[in-house]
Structure formats: structure tokens, C-alpha cells
Amino acid sequence: MAFYDTLRARLEGMPALLDELPRGYQLVGKVLLLRLKPSLLRHRKAIGRAVLELMPYVHAVFLIKGMRDVERRPVLELLAARPGPHAGPLSQTIHSEHGCRFMLDLRKVMWAAGNKGEKLRLLKLVRKGETVIDMFAGIGYWSIILAKHSKAKKIYAIDINPKAAEFLRRNAIMNGVESKIEILQGDCRRFAKPLQGTADRIIMGYLQDTEKYLPAAFAMAKPRAVVHFHRAVPVRKVEAIKEKVTRISAKHGRKVKFLAVRRVKGYAPAVDHMVFDMCVKEKV
Numbered sequence: 001m002a003f004y005d006t007l008r009a010r011l012e013g014m015p016a017l018l019d020e021l022p023r024g025y026q027l028v029g030k031v032l033l034l035r036l037k038p039s040l041l042r043h044r045k046a047i048g049r050a051v052l053e054l055m056p057y058v059h060a061v062f063l064i065k066g067m068r069d070v071e072r073r074p075v076l077e078l079l080a081a082r083p084g085p086h087a088g089p090l091s092q093t094i095h096s097e098h099g100c101r102f103m104l105d106l107r108k109v110m111w112a113a114g115n116k117g118e119k120l121r122l123l124k125l126v127r128k129g130e131t132v133i134d135m136f137a138g139i140g141y142w143s144i145i146l147a148k149h150s151k152a153k154k155i156y157a158i159d160i161n162p163k164a165a166e167f168l169r170r171n172a173i174m175n176g177v178e179s180k181i182e183i184l185q186g187d188c189r190r191f192a193k194p195l196q197g198t199a200d201r202i203i204m205g206y207l208q209d210t211e212k213y214l215p216a217a218f219a220m221a222k223p224r225a226v227v228h229f230h231r232a233v234p235v236r237k238v239e240a241i242k243e244k245v246t247r248i249s250a251k252h253g254r255k256v257k258f259l260a261v262r263r264v265k266g267y268a269p270a271v272d273h274m275v276f277d278m279c280v281k282e283k284v
Contacts, residue, residue, distance in 0.1 A: 003054075010050040011043075021047070028104070028111045029093030030059040034079070048079025058082070060090040062106065073161065074110050098123075100148055100175050104139045108163040112141045112205065118264050118275060119145050122203070122228065126150040130200040133220055134158065135188040135213060139167040140181075142203050147177035155181045156195060158188045192216035199225050207232040207273060211241075211248055218254045221280045226259070229276040232267045238274065245276065255281045 007021050020040055026033040032051060036044055048061040062076040081090050091107040098119060104111060119142060126132065128151035134143045137157035147155050159165050165185035172178040184191055192215070199220045204210050210231045217227055233241055242258060249256045260277040267273040 006054055007047070007050055010054060011046065025051075026064075026111075026113050027058070028106060028113075029095040030057060031091060031093045031106055032058045032061045033064050033076070033106070034061065035064050044077075044079050052080045052082060059093075062091065067110070073108060073163075074106055076107055098145050098149070100144050100171075102139055102141075102144065102167075102171050103174065104167050105163070109139050109161060109167060112138065115141065115205075115264060118262075121262075122146070123149055125226070126152050126201060129153045131198055132156070132201045132203065133195060133199040134203045134205070135217065136204065136206040137168055137183075138164050138205075140171045142205060143168070143181055144171050144175050144177060147172070147180040148175050152180070152201075156184060156191075156198070157181050158184045158186070158191055160185070160187050188213060189216040192219040195220045197222055201225060202227045204229045206230060207267065211244055214245065214248045215252050218249065218252045218280060221254075223280075223282055225280050227256075227278050227280055229278060230264070231274055231276070232271050233274045235270045235272065241274075242276065245278070249280070253282065257281065 003024060020037050022034055022036060032055065044063055051061045052058060060081040061079045063079050065075040065077055067074055076091060078090060089105055092105040095102045095111065097116060122142065123145060126146055130152045131154045132146060132152050133156045135158055137143050137159045140157060143155050143157040146152055157168055159168065162185055165183055169183055172181045196219050200222055202217050202221060202225060204213060204217060204227060207230055210229060221227065229245065231241060238261060246256060256278040258276060258278050262275050264273040264275055
């Protein structure tokens with residue numbers, strides 16, 4: 001039975017708000033994250049307890065209230081938790097994906113959900129001996145998987161959030177790839193000069209105004225490097241984003257050739273998470 005139907009059956013004593021119950025959720029390790037409509041907020045604790053009853057493998061249920069600042073720290077409210085001793089904060093868990101394990105605290109760092117297929121696609125594109133720069137590495141969503149399963153020679157993983165960098169370091173050790181990843185903490189634009197002309201491949205896994213980081217990516221790219229440019233794009237605005245990227249590249253002495261444009265997932269109403277693969281060349 002679907003999550004919505006099962007939850008509805010558990011809460012049938014609730015008033016006529018049953019039709020507004022969430023249709024889905026995000027499960028990260030043993031932590032379940034929910035979004036609720038405003039009309040349900042006064043029932044949020046009851047909903048949290050019902051979820052725990054439905055899912056014995058979940059140890060805590062949190063309400064997603066938003067995202068804080070450029071470090072992308074989730075704002076969460078605890079709705080329900082299973083009693084008993086816990087190894088760390090209730091928001092801390094270990095999530096497994098593609099044969100890798102990721103430790104994180106969901107109050108301090110985000111988990112990029114919905115990118116599993118894109119990670120596999122990227123894994124197939126990385127060639128033996130490449131140097132990869134992950135400009136928004138987080139806890140290692142892309143970097144750990146590439147380090148463990150690809151034949152990349154070196155991965156520079158950058159993140160502005162010190163907590164994310166701390167978990168990335170722990171995850172690299174936990175997955176046995178610490179010798180392959182160099183972790184750099186700070187705004188990725190700070191590393192444009194030290195890493196100038198270094199990258200065969202660059203991952204720009206940030207969705208808001210990602211183009212403002214393109215000058216740094218162009219500086220770090222080798223001639224003919226491939227850049228994976230992620231962005232939240234309103235429907236029917238793909239061509240406008242491509243034109244904007246082309247203008248920025250010309251301004252910084254580069255020329256881009258778009259190799260592929262893919263929809264990764266829905267991001268918001270009438271907005272998609274898109275990735276633009278492009279080859280970066282010197283401007284002739």
C-alpha cells in the first residue's frame with residue numbers, strides 16, 4: 001500500500017484534512033523527512049508518531065521547514081523519535097547509496113535526493129587518469145562515488161560549509177578513498193587561482209544562480225575540459241540559460257560546446273533540475 005494510503009488509514013480519526021497528507025517522503029538512512037501543508041502543521045506531532053508506527057526501521061521523523069544561507073543547512077523540526085540510546089544526535093545517520101556509505105547530520109548538511117541516476121551516468125563518463133574538481137562537494141555525494149568506483153586519478157572536493165567538509169573527510173576514510181580525494185573548505189571561487197588549469201572534468205552541483213561560479217570553473221578547466229553545470233531552470237527557459245552561459249564564457253575568454261542537456265528531476269512547480277554538459281575550449 002502506498003505511503004499516503006497507509007498513513008491515511010492510521011490517522012482516520014483526524015478531521016477532514018486527510019486528503020492533504022503528504023504523498024511521499026525522503027528517507028536518509030534511518031531518518032525520515034516530511035514536508036507538510038500549512039493546514040496540517042497543528043497535527044504534525046501526531047503525523048510523526050504515525051510514521052514511526054508504520055516504519056519500524058525509522059528512528060526519527062523531522063519536518064522540513066526550509067534551507068538556511070549559502071551553506072545549504074536544512075531547517076528541521078523533530079516530530080517524533082524512537083526511544084532508546086542513540087550513538088549521536090537524532091538528526092545524524094548513515095545513508096548507503098551505490099555501494100558507498102555517507103555519514104551526515106541533517107541539521108547541519110543537506111542530502112541531495114533524487115540524483116541517483118545522474119551519479120551513475122557521471123560515473124560512466126569519467127575516464128581513466130582524469131583530474132576532477134567537485135565545486136560544491138557537500139558530504140561527498142559525487143566525489144565519494146567517483147573516488148570509489150571510477151578510475152579518476154585525483155578529485156578535489158570543495159565546500160563552503162565546514163560541517164560538510166568535516167563529514168566529507170570522515171566519509172572518505174569510511175569508504176577507503178581518502179588518498180584519492182583532496183578536501184578544500186571554503187568558497188570554491190577562492191580556489192580558482194591555486195587550481196588554475198587543473199581539471200579534466202568539473203562538477204557544478206549547485207542549483208541557484210550557478211552561472212555566477214562559471215568564471216572560477218573556466219579558470220580551473222584545462223583546454224577541452226568537460227563541465228557538468230547544474231541549475232534549477234524554469235520550464236521553457238533552457239535556451240535562455242544556454243545563451244547566458246555562452247555570453248559568460250565569451251567574456252572570460254572561453255568558448256563552450258554543449259554536449260548534452262538533461263532533466264534530472266522536478267525541483268519546484270514549473271521548475272526542473274537540469275544538467276548541462278559542456279566542453280570548454282579556449283576562445284579563438
